[in-house]
Amino acid sequence: MMKALVFAEKADHFNRISSKLKEMGFEVHGLSFAEANADHLYISEPNYDYASITAAMEKISDDVGPDLVVFSSTKLGKEVSARFAQRKNLPCITECLNLEVEGSSITVSRYSLGGKTIAKLRTSLPGVIAVVADAIEPSEQSFQMNIQDFEIPVSNQIRTVSREEKKREAVGLREADVIICIGRGLRKKEDIELVKELAEKLNAEIGCTRPLSHDYKWLPEERMIGLSGEKVSPKLLISIGVSGQIQHAVGIMNSKTVIAINTDENAPMREHSDYYVVGDLYEIIPELIRNL
Amino acid sequence: MKIAVCVKEVYNLEQVKIIKETREPILDVPKKLDDLSRNALEEAIKIREKLGGEVVAISAGSPDLKKTIKEALAMGADRAVIVTDCSNSTPESTALILSKILEKDSYDLIIMGDASSDDYSGQMASRIAEILGLPQITFVSEIKEVSEEKITCVRDMDDYLEVVEADLPCVLSVTNEINEPRIPALKDILKASKKPVETLSANDLGVEIPQPYEIIENLAPEIDRRQEVIEGDAGDVARKLAEIIRREA
Numbered sequence: 001m002m003k004a005l006v007f008a009e010k011a012d013h014f015n016r017i018s019s020k021l022k023e024m025g026f027e028v029h030g031l032s033f034a035e036a037n038a039d040h041l042y043i044s045e046p047n048y049d050y051a052s053i054t055a056a057m058e059k060i061s062d063d064v065g066p067d068l069v070v071f072s073s074t075k076l077g078k079e080v081s082a083r084f085a086q087r088k089n090l091p092c093i094t095e096c097l098n099l100e101v102e103g104s105s106i107t108v109s110r111y112s113l114g115g116k117t118i119a120k121l122r123t124s125l126p127g128v129i130a131v132v133a134d135a136i137e138p139s140e141q142s143f144q145m146n147i148q149d150f151e152i153p154v155s156n157q158i159r160t161v162s163r164e165e166k167k168r169e170a171v172g173l174r175e176a177d178v179i180i181c182i183g184r185g186l187r188k189k190e191d192i193e194l195v196k197e198l199a200e201k202l203n204a205e206i207g208c209t210r211p212l213s214h215d216y217k218w219l220p221e222e223r224m225i226g227l228s229g230e231k232v233s234p235k236l237l238i239s240i241g242v243s244g245q246i247q248h249a250v251g252i253m254n255s256k257t258v259i260a261i262n263t264d265e266n267a268p269m270r271e272h273s274d275y276y277v278v279g280d281l282y283e284i285i286p287e288l289i290r291n292l
Numbered sequence: 293m294k295i296a297v298c299v300k301e302v303y304n305l306e307q308v309k310i311i312k313e314t315r316e317p318i319l320d321v322p323k324k325l326d327d328l329s330r331n332a333l334e335e336a337i338k339i340r341e342k343l344g345g346e347v348v349a350i351s352a353g354s355p356d357l358k359k360t361i362k363e364a365l366a367m368g369a370d371r372a373v374i375v376t377d378c379s380n381s382t383p384e385s386t387a388l389i390l391s392k393i394l395e396k397d398s399y400d401l402i403i404m405g406d407a408s409s410d411d412y413s414g415q416m417a418s419r420i421a422e423i424l425g426l427p428q429i430t431f432v433s434e435i436k437e438v439s440e441e442k443i444t445c446v447r448d449m450d451d452y453l454e455v456v457e458a459d460l461p462c463v464l465s466v467t468n469e470i471n472e473p474r475i476p477a478l479k480d481i482l483k484a485s486k487k488p489v490e491t492l493s494a495n496d497l498g499v500e501i502p503q504p505y506e507i508i509e510n511l512a513p514e515i516d517r518r519q520e521v522i523e524g525d526a527g528d529v530a531r532k533l534a535e536i537i538r539r540e541a
């Protein structure tokens with residue numbers, strides 16, 4: 001039986017990944033910070049240091065001899081997957097959306113060209129991948145659940161001075177029927193009030209482009225839609241002042257209907273819209289609110 | 293302070309069109325220096341402005357690099373070392389090649405983007421740091437302090453912000469938000485063509501290019517939007533929109 005070795009810092013990610021691997025016929029070994037589903041699980045104290053986790057995975061991997069080593073494609077997971085792969089001189093593919101095994105090779109899909117295309121890549125085992133855990137539908141599987149404690153070797157390649165959890169807001173973007181997505185066409189933070197008024201009328205969630213959440217910090221990061229953010233699939237998405245560059249557009253492609261409002265008649269957003277309104281959001285939104 | 297910045301040429305993605313029937317991308321478009329590479333360069337130049345020293349742009353890519361690398365020199369890199377026979381590169385091959393170049397000099401800092409805007413693979417800092425046996429600080433959103441011996445950075449991770457420090461030499465990867473890259477003036481662009489560029493081949497470096505995987509297909513998803521344009525007086529537009537929204541929501 002082929003063996004897989006998994007590391008994910010979040011138990012939810014771990015369980016999604018391990019259920020997929022089990023379904024594919026792997027015996028699942030893993031390292032996690034809390035109880036999770038595996039045939040053989042090592043549990044350790046939480047540790048977010050790449051050098052320590054790489055060393056731990058190297059040690060476990062030398063004992064287990066896995067055919068496939070799988071990480072969750074979080075920032076930490078990607079960082080460690082590549083360092084581990086280089087140490088073991090193995091190929092590594094990050095940001096995998098899907099995986100299939102055939103004999104001694106594995107096929108994965110991932111976005112390419114910033115999200116313009118989806119590439120299918122085949123690599124022979126042994127290999128390393130980092131999987132976008134949220135892209136996996138978890139399934140019910142039964143595991144041996146042999147659990148043992150594990151002490152992660154301490155490394156001091158870099159020293160942590162402080163760590164602060166980000167404040168998270170529960171955002172229902174992925175479940176929303178209607179999303180209003182705003183971009184840099186909005187001139188200032190206060191103008192979000194106008195959008196909120198529209199959102200209330202439509203019972204919509206508000207999403208945004210990366211500059212609004214990451215550069216200006218007008219909205220929390222969990223509202224950001226795109227390649228490096230949420231992928232959404234509402235019935236209706238209204239995109240306001242968004243240029244529609246591919247790294248953003250890839251996040252809205254599964255929307256059923258897309259309406260865009262943009263002053264530029266030829267923004268890339270046009271190609272991603274069913275209805276493309278050429279006009280100034282500051283003139284159209286107040287009128288629209290009046291008409292709803 | 294001697295700083296290497298690993299930069300990448302990418303297709304100008306906005307110009308990449310898709311063949312309607314086959315869904316294949318048409319890659320016959322100009323290349324440019326990647327956005328994240330500019331963030332890395334900007335940060336390196338800022339450090340040089342403070343501590344003095346040299347900024348060297350390093351890249352592996354296609355023969356087009358001879359042109360693309362000028363953008364890095366115009367931004368302010370002092371010189372460049374490029375490898376121009378790796379058009380079909382992978383993280384595995386690029387890491388090997390860049391490390392070979394980096395080994396030839398002793399750099400205090402090696403800076404790059406946290407991923408590229410085309411492949412978004414995010415492996416380079418880890419792989420290079422591992423090959424060179426150096427510490428790495430990834431996803432840096434702010435450099436708080438840097439001296440000849442030590443660096444302190446803020447890392448922007450998924451769920452937490454972290455302040456970490458490391459001794460130099462060290463490998464850094466920076467986020468898109470760390471700075472606003474400068475736009476070169478005409479005189480900088482003119483000066484760029486006089487700066488030294490060393491051009492090498494993978495062969496010169498003694499690197500055999502690994503082919504770790506096979507690309508089975510690379511196709512665009514079907515984008516089949518109506519693209520109906522609505523224009524006119526705000527009042528009329530709003531009425532039409534309200535109708536569409538009532539129907540679709």
Ligand SMILES: Cc1cc2nc3c(=O)[nH]c(=O)nc-3n(C[C@H](O)[C@H](O)[C@H](O)COP(=O)(O)OP(=O)(O)OC[C@H]3O[C@@H](n4cnc5c(N)ncnc54)[C@H](O)[C@@H]3O)c2cc1C
Pocket residue numbers: 182183184185186208209210211212224225226227228229230240241242243244245246247248251261262263264267279280281282327328407408409410412468
């Ligand atoms: C590796 C990488 C990953 C990325 N991941 C993401 C991601 O996940 N999500 C994301 O969003 N971005 C992402 N980006 C950034 C992305 O490439 C774009 O830069 C970003 O999406 C642009 O945001 P925007 O449309 O708000 O701003 P802009 O591109 O500046 O567009 C603003 C638009 O507003 C229009 N406008 C201006 N005034 C008005 C008005 N009064 N009324 C109506 N319209 C108006 C303009 O015509 C323009 O089209 C990523 C980039 C990189 C390099």
